[in-house]
Amino acid sequence: DSGVTQTPKHLITATGQRVTLRCSPRSGDLSVYWYQQSLDQGLQFLIQYYNGEERAKGNILERFSAQQFPDLHSELNLSSLELGDSALYFCASSKLTEGMNEQFFGPGTRLTVL
Amino acid sequence: AQSVAQPEDQVNVAEGNPLTVKCTYSVSGNPYLFWYVQYPNRGLQFLLKYITGDNLVKGSYGFEAEFNKSQTSFHLKKPSALVSDSALYFCAADSNAGNNRKLIWGLGTSLAVNP
Secondary structure, X not given: OOOOEEEOOEEXXXXXXXXXXXXXXXXXXXXXXXXXXXXXXXXXXXXXXXXXXXEXXXXXXXXXEEEEOOOOOEXXXXXXXXXXXXXXXXXXXXXXXXXXXXXXEOOOEEEEEO | OOEEEOOOOEEEXXXXXXXXXXXXXXXXXXXXXXXXXXXXXXXXXXXXXXXXXXOEEEOHHHOXXXXXXXXXXXXXXXXXXXXXXXXXXXXXXXXXXXXXXXXXXXXXXXEEEEO
């Protein structure tokens, strides 16, 4: 158990809908990262927050947004969902923002868009 | 553009034999290098990292990796493979320089250890 929790575990929804994925980092970790993993595109970094502020951006679509709250939990919002958004979404956390710190991954949320 | 390459989609080894999972990188500066493992239906787990110092890094579950600056490689190795090592392995690099720093990930290598 990495100490990172994600809810829900599974999510099934329809095209055009909006969903929110939630992540609680390990105790004491200030950085939160979001990733998308699909069969055809592998592991894609979406976005990183550090202590409430956006720190780095990856291949995140404009339809997607995230935030980190004062208690350090984070939410990833996915809107106008398309079939291609079906994937595993992982959250990870690390102690600081420096690149030398390893990331601890949650169990993921499996999103299915029908 | 910065990148991490894992040239083999799949590696097959027999149990008890040594294994190598290859990784090369093209990242500016003196990179930090990582290996992660993903078991089926699980999140990724950190295995080991290279920051500086000794080129041979030891990690979890008997794995080790060798940093080779001249070949820009960071291959993952284990002297004797176990069936339970069968999983997806990811190499990643942090450029340790510049703004908008982020880990750059390889596409993963699926390791199958046959009994």
